[in-house]
Amino acid sequence: MSLRPSRREFLALAAAPLLGAPPPAGPGARTQMDAHNCYPYDGRWADRIDRALSAGPPLAIEQDLFWYTGPATGQPRSLVTHGKPARGDEPSMRDYFFERIRPLMEKALLEGNRGAWPLVTLNLDFKSDEAAHHASVWDLLREYEHWLCTAERLADPARAAPMTAGPLLVLTGEADSQEHDFHDIVPVGERLRLFGAVAVKGRRESTTPPEVMVPGAATNYRRWWNNPWKVVERGGQAKAGFWTGVEQARLNTLVRHAHDRGLWIRFYTLDGDTPAAMKANGWFDEYNFGSRGAAETRWAAARRAGVDYIASDHYEALARFLGRLT
Numbered sequence: 076m077s078l079r080p081s082r083r084e085f086l087a088l089a090a091a092p093l094l095g096a097p098p099p100a101g102p103g104a105r106t107q108m109d110a111h112n113c114y115p116y117d118g119r120w121a122d123r124i125d126r127a128l129s130a131g132p133p134l135a136i137e138q139d140l141f142w143y144t145g146p147a148t149g150q151p152r153s154l155v156t157h158g159k160p161a162r163g164d165e166p167s168m169r170d171y172f173f174e175r176i177r178p179l180m181e182k183a184l185l186e187g188n189r190g191a192w193p194l195v196t197l198n199l200d201f202k203s204d205e206a207a208h209h210a211s212v213w214d215l216l217r218e219y220e221h222w223l224c225t226a227e228r229l230a231d232p233a234r235a236a237p238m239t240a241g242p243l244l245v246l247t248g249e250a251d252s253q254e255h256d257f258h259d260i261v262p263v264g265e266r267l268r269l270f271g272a273v274a275v276k277g278r279r280e281s282t283t284p285p286e287v288m289v290p291g292a293a294t295n296y297r298r299w300w301n302n303p304w305k306v307v308e309r310g311g312q313a314k315a316g317f318w319t320g321v322e323q324a325r326l327n328t329l330v331r332h333a334h335d336r337g338l339w340i341r342f343y344t345l346d347g348d349t350p351a352a353m354k355a356n357g358w359f360d361e362y363n364f365g366s367r368g369a370a371e372t373r374w375a376a377a378r379r380a381g382v383d384y385i386a387s388d389h390y391e392a393l394a395r396f397l398g399r400l401t
Contacts, residue, residue, distance in 0.1 A: 099193050099224045099240040100133070103334040106378045108394045109135035109198060109386040111344045114155040114171060116357045118164070123390075124175055130394035132179070132194035135341075135384050138172055139200045141165075142208035153211050158202035168212075172197065173219055176243070180222045183242035193224055193244035196384070198341075199269070201248060209256035216245065216268040225266040226295060232258065235293050235337060245269035246299055246339075258296040270298040273338060281309045281325060285332035293337035299383075300333045300340045304362075304373075307342070312364050318372045323379070330380040343386035345373050345393075358388045371396060 110127035113136045127136050143161045144151040154165040155172070176195060183194055201208065216223065224244040226236040247253055249272045257269055277287045279302070289300055305311035307326050333340035344362040346353070347370025353363055364370045367389075374393060377385050378400050387393045 098238050099244060100191075102337060102339045102383060103330075103381050104383075105133065106382055106397060107131075107133050107135055107196070107384055108390060108397060109137060109196075109341060109343070109384040110390045111137055111362075111386045111388050112139065112157065113137050113390075114139065115165070116157065117162070120357050124171065127390045128176070128179070130391045133191070133196075134194075134394065135196035135198050135386075136172070137198040137200060137386065138168055139202050140168065140208070140212065141202040142205045142211075151205075151207065153208055153215075156202070169215060173215070180219075180242050184221070189240045192240040192242050194242045196244045196246060198384070199245065199247040201250070201253065204250050204252045206252070206256055209253060213257065213268065219243070220266070220268060223268055225268055226270075228258065228261045228263050228265050228267055229295050230263050232296060233294050235295050235298065247271050249274045249301070254296055267296060271296050272299050272301045273297045275300075279303060279306050281306055285329050289332065289336065289338070291336070298338060300338045302329070302340065302342050304342055304345065312346070312362050313360075315364055315369065315373075318369075318376060323376055326376055326380045326382075330382055334381065339383040341384035341386060342377060342382055345370050345377070345385055345387045346389060347371070348389075356388065362388070367392070375400065 108130060110123065113123045113127050115121040115123065124136065127134060138155050139157050140153050141156045141158045141161050142151055143154045143163060145163050153168060154161055155168050156165040179194060183192070222243040223241045224238050225241065226238045229236050245268060247257065247269050254271055257271065258267060261267060273289050275288045276290060277283050279288065283306065303311060306329065308315045308322055330340055346358055346362045347364040347367045350360065353360060364373065374385060374396050378397060385393060
């Protein structure tokens with residue numbers, strides 16, 4: 076019988092916590108391209124994840140999930156899709172995301188350059204929040220736990236335990252049901268596999284003080300803040316005018332508030348193109364500043380402010396732009 080570890084065992088050992096190992100890159104450490112809606116629509120644009128990965132790492136990738144029950148089998152399953160109406164032939168997250176990034180993750184574990192981790196942030200947008208759906212995702216994450224940034228489940232949920240770095244960080248949304256299923260029912264002493272967004276209070280408007288929207292600090296589970304652009308510019312992308320010092324100061328204030336409270340901060344979705352190009356690529360008009368120049372002005376402003384995640388459909392262009400600013 077061979078005493079040599081299998082490849083999977085070796086990778087798991089490589090991912091184990093090391094005494095004095097650096098934590099994952101924290102809030103304010105870097106600005107990353109966040110690949111918005113990085114999955115096929117209606118069988119089209121299946122190359123989105125390949126396009127996103129060609130632009131990084133480090134980067135973030137958004138996956139929308141819907142709990143779909145097929146009429147023929149009656150068996151529910153999680154699909155990567157924007158939600159209803161789902162067709163049933165959409166990919167699973169295992170096939171479309173996890174197995175696609177396996178070479179990158181295994182290479183990272185073998186190289187062990189933990190100071191660069193996470194290489195990929197997986198941003199989950201649940202389009203349906205059934206407990207069974209959450210359980211299926213939790214079980215899926217168990218299979219890939221040796222890739223993940225994790226933290227100990229503490230008895231005091233308000234205290235943020237140190238996070239163990241992995242090449243993949245998983246973030247999810249604000250819903251209390253997600254906190255229940257991904258934190259509250261996890262036994263004390265076990266590992267948290269994903270981390271939720273803070274629950275925003277008050278109105279999400281450009282005039283709402285940040286301390287009203289987010290009065291507290293990061294908790295053990297809630298470690299990031301997700302924002303529509305309308306909290307920066309009144310009316311959001313469609314009504315955005317000239318970028319001024321007033322808007323930059325507002326953006327700076329929001330970012331500083333997040334980082335002072337130990338939170339990563341994300342803004343969505345900063346696009347700029349012609350209406351015809353937006354439609355041809357399956358992008359949403361509501362996120363369109365109207366021109367690439369107007370979008371680039373906001374990309375630069377977000378980089379100056381220290382935004383952690385800039386969501387956009389222009390994966391390659393945004394990644395190149397940020398690279399020039401580094």
